[in-house]
Amino acid sequence: MKKSCFFYRKKKYSLVQNGVITKKSPSNIALIKYWGKQKNKIQIPSNSSISYSLEKVYTETRLIYHLREKKKRSIKIFFSGKENTSFLPKILEFFHRISLYCSYLRDFNFVIETKNTFPHSSGIASSASSMSALALCIMEIEKKLVSSLEEDFFLRKASFLARFGSGSACRSIYPGLVVWGGHKSIKGSNNLYAIPYPYKIHPIFTKMGDTILVIDEYPKKILSSKGHQLMIHNPYAKERFKCANKNMDRLISILKMGDLQEFGELIEHEALTLHAMIMTSHPYFLWMKPNTLHVLYKVWDFRKQSKKNIYFTLDAGANVHLLYPIQEIVSIRKWIYSDLFSYCKKIIESFCQ
Template sequence: MKTNCFFYNKSIKKYSITPNGVIMSKSHSNIALIKYWGKHSNKIQIPLNSSISYSLGKVYTVTRLIYQEKKKITYLKVFFSGKEKTSFLPKILKFFYRISFYCSYLRNFNFIIETSNTFPHSCGIASSASSMSALALCIMKIEKKLVSSLKEDFFFKKASFLARLGSGSACRSIYPGLVVWGYHQSIEGSSNLYAIPYPYEVHSIFTKIEDTILIIDDNPKKILSSKGHQLMNNHPYARERFKYANQNMNRLISILKRGDFQEFGELIEHEALTLHAMIMTSRPYFLCMKANTLNVIHMVWDFRKQNNKNIYFTLDAGANVHLLYPIQEKTSIIKWIYSDLFFYCKKIIESFCL
């Protein structure tokens, strides 16, 4: 589908919508296996390589979108966990401006956004992904009220398209399970404009994976991901990174079909470390990992070697660690996590891959 497919069609027969109302949506965070880091400088939120992620259970955003028909005064307010957050307004206003071309009906309303997370925001657990996707779903529910004939497939594709304009990885949070964003020649239906559910065979071992998240640092990141993406434009190793990311996607397609968990784990760890290598070698360079991030990584490597367990880590662009392992091995692994790793983190979140 092309961009013009997502314009709100004024010629379609409309249905009435109450001038004031409340829409609610819930959207999960996600953890990328093949990382997206770098986007086209002359296009809005278009990735330079494809990515794939798991959406995560128990780690989500709930958003209430209160809409009120405009009269004389125009306003937009944002509340996070019950407190007004004016610091969120610039990003939300930019998002509404971008999507207004595709959702012209938004210009008729004022909005109050009330949102809350089950996890810390802005610390590298894809809070912008879950928050922007939840907001995009709310907006599409308004459109569904206006055009009740919207088909489900189009509803979610446009929700993903809109979410991308707020936060790139947000487009993947529209769907559960394994989700692909970015065109890849080996993945039918893949697109730079929106995400799609992973369309190919997945071995049963990858359908029930635990994700235990270690919160090493719950403070907001000093360097926003948007800045990190910009730094890839003149990065000395960017070209090789994008080439290997696409090769790794091909490898992962084969791994997901065969069910080789060790190869899966080694690939996602390599992807995570490559992401941080790009961060550390950009100009200007910076660090997202903390000392305890490295301590946990070494502990995981030692435990895996000594106990022959299928536990592997991955990282977003932050200090916190995601530990992925099959549900069949949960009993012994979760016990070890609490006994040996709790010392290194501020909080442990027991999640799972949807």
């Protein structure tokens, strides 16, 4: 039996009253990047990935549901207090994809009210936090219908559902280091939902500082979903997938031993490889901005001169995540504000949980 079969919820249910559920879910920053989906499959990654969930960078979603009296479904979406119809097609597609596993959703109409602590669609994984928050809300409905629902199943299915809205959203269900995508060296890893990283982690990596430099706060002109599609015909895609899986093996050792320099070299290499794939797609494009490059060079120079453990990573956008051990937080954050503030629109302080 396929793993997905365990998540079927075919029986129809009825609630005697309407309800409101509120959930928060974090954004995440990938260390080993997910970039590229298996052809003709829905949100199945071409390589395994691992991310940190971010403590202060999150989406808060309020889901209002009430029993349908008419056949036509009604879903309204409000973002930061204003109705936003541009998000509706993605939400409708999400509900369609998960209907097989959550048949009870057909009995309700919904109002979705959502807000972020950071700019959306700018390369800080807003789809990850928003879709995972919505998946958690939906699972709370299921929990009301199925009193015997266990916590482990609740979270696994929430991750499974979130994946249909945004691949990286499945990793935002859990705190800490989270793995998605089957990998021979990680027990329990699979393509259908994420799992908490199951192996030993050196104390230096259990909580790290993460400063996000918002270089460009406007929505990206080319969304990540389009970038994933372009990997299908990228001439370097197959080698990239092999490289990512090899880097996962390398990271397992690094996380166990606590080697910060090896960690930094690996995550920077992963970040630049991601953008190399973007630049070698057809059509090719750039998400980095001039100030992105200024920041990267500044980080390299500062690290060489100060011997501080500060490293960058990038998601699919222009903005820069700076990761560093909390033991060095005071001096590093002082340098960030004195030397990097002029290159960005704003600075967001967070922690890797």
